[in-house]
Amino acid sequence: MKKILSIIITKIAIMVLKLKKKGSSFPGKIALKICPDILKHVSKNVNTILITGTNGKTTTTALTNHIFNNSFINCFSNYTGANMLPGITTTYIKNYNLFNKKVSKTAIIEVDEASLKYICKFIEPKIIAVTNIFRDQLDRYGEVYTTLNHIKEGIKLCSNSKLILNGDEPLLCSLEKIYNSKYYFGFENYKSNSNQENLNVEATNCKFCGSPYEYNFITYNHLGNFKCSRCDFKREELDFSVADILENNINESIIKIKNNVITINQGGIHNIYNVLCAYAISSVCNIPDYIIIDSIKTFSNVFGRQENFKIKNNDITMFLVKNPAGFNETLNTINLNKQNEFYLGFLLNDNFADGQDISWIYDVNIEMINDFKLKEVFTGGTRTHDMGLRLNLGEVKNINIFEKYEEILDYLENKENETVYILCSYTCMLEFRRFLYSKKYIDSIW
Template sequence: MTVRSQLATFVGKSSQWFLKNFTKGGSSLPGKLALKIDPNILDSLAKDYEVIVVTGTNGKTLTTALTVNVLKQEFGEVLTNPTGANMAQGIVSTFLGAKKKKNGKNFAVLEIDEASLSKVTEYIKPELFLFTNIFRDQMDRYGEIYTTYKLIVDGAAKAPKATILTNGDLPIFNSVETVNPREYYGFNHEEDHEQMAHYNTDGVLCPNCQHILHYKMITYSNLGKYYCPHCEFKRPKLDYQLTELGEMTNTSANFTIDGQEYGIEVGGLYNVYNALSATAIGRHYGVSPEKIRAGLAYDEKVFGRQEVINVEGKKCTLVLVKNPVGLNQVIDMIGLAKGPFSVVSLLNANYADGIDISWIWDGNYEGFSEMDVTNVVTGGDRRKDMTLRMKVAGIPEDKITEVDSLTSVIDEIKQAPSDQVFILATYTAVIQLRKELANQSYIKGGM
């Protein structure tokens, strides 16, 4: 370790200690300070770690948490970035707070923002990349899906010996050759049946001949057993596959992967994909099905991912939403719940949320008009846009309440006519709401 890296480490760790003991936040600040002093600090901090990187549009945070729990069953303590600080400075902060094991492998499972991957892999050479999916998301930051995919492929190429473990059901992940070796996971739980994706679906053109892809099975959006009827492009052979989907509720799911039965305590088909990817990582590292089963059964909800908060007897489920595909999966998950229930929708348009909010018009808010929804509360910086979207979706105007503060949002929750409340919020709205809930002592800490 150079003198510069030693100084950067000292300053980073000192600021981390101060923030931990005297403030409530600052998860990325120590990393930012360390990087100012030594831009190459990651090279020193990550030495002797077996690094697994999780990246993609949706599912990064829960997949990371499940993967950590699975690997812990076999290898003991695993370093990770649980606060969702997934850009370069957040990754540095994670390593600054690490304690290496004296015996055995040191694993680090890191959630990394798609646009930050190339910066991180300048200094860290992971052993494995997990690609969850690529969907249209925050186009002001990432651009179209093909631009985003190029970002993560280029980032992975800086560690060419690392395996890319990727979602085989997504056509874009099979659209270009990579310098990295690849393994695939996916669904094989239904008999083949000729079909095509919904007309309002991205990424359904064959990358070879530009014809529209056909499917023999679709899970959601453009994921499934795809093939091109005009050329030889098709879904690759799966190395890890889900062969049976059992009971699924808004709070849990059971399924079979490679002949082994598993379950998770979180609802929605999209979260079954997260469990499948974590299982695939476990099998990649030789973890037994019994230990994987124990890891997936871990029932601590992750920040904003179906987190359940009790507000004066109201069971509030907080869910992060940020793009149309993810939103539609959340609405489908809510549809599995037994009504009646209230819906709170908080829409911000800050940089971390994505400034462009046009995506709400591609989301299926119309689904709520077919459910037992007692009332809808809209809030956030762009609450008027959300109110209009709910009206267009068919929610009666007398069921919609628009509020201008988070204090008012919580007051509306307390007075909700149902005991069950689903809160859909963009990233900064989740953070702001949790801080206000912490101020009112409904949760501990705002992050």
């Protein structure tokens, strides 16, 4: 009785919140209050794929969902967010059929790294995919080994799940005493401009003997073809790999996987990793290459993740940034625009979902933007002055500091035919998009 009551009340709550264009975690909280193990019941007969990791979860989840839909697989996903237990519970209940419980579906679910163990308590997924592990929200996750342990705790509850792991990530190749079937993705080779002196120190030493890694190449941050300088720990053999990058500009990448030439409608190495992870998941699920390739080509950017729109006649691209690794890689991606001068915005909040400790902005290589073809920069959000200070310390010129989104919009509306890149922390992205939606500059909140 509790189960049925929980499902009915939650479905009503979902409908009410949908009318109000609100988020999707609250109905799940109601369901869990009424029936704490409701997720176990509503996930029966569902083939679940869980996607976790620090960066790239949302895009990888959305792309995988797009590929599965194009394969005519009956699937659902939470790629608009809500990746903790209440939000995931909402997603399953929303797609649960009270009158036909035996309908087989596939769920492609983004999971917060620290929440994986709570989800795996109720669900044994067919696949767990992990994109990467970087320093992120130090006040919540701690350092990278804490995040790794969160993920391991979840995996250990799911001995039959297949693991799809970033093979260029030393932390994921060190999953000792985990005996699940494993598939690794990464780069066969890469012409790298990075060097080990620029690396995040938390991830450059061997987890087994403590000696520093040596790299044949680095793609970004601490990802690449590594081996320990002392013991025999090294990168695993790759099952899915990028053989070549034929093109990489700010708007698109063209890569080779096996003998397939694949066009990606986003630039940047981080997006190639997202595609590679989705490709690996789909291949392990026996989806034909031609469907995967066509789906990647037709995939549209997820809201707030390299999202393109217009303000008046200005071209705006919005990027989500939430940690030093992602921020630096986003700046590297923007720097692929070598032709046009542009404006650059930084919107920073310190809400719980952003991480209340913003000291991480001092680990960002903000000085690199002094070599960009910049016209001006601007800041916004609750920590607009802190971001302005960071830019000032980086000797960046022409800084405009705004207190309100209205001021930013007025600033942009007075430009003509300009290119603008805006980097937002998570809640800034949500707030600014909602504000732009109210001004009819974007078509939907999600």
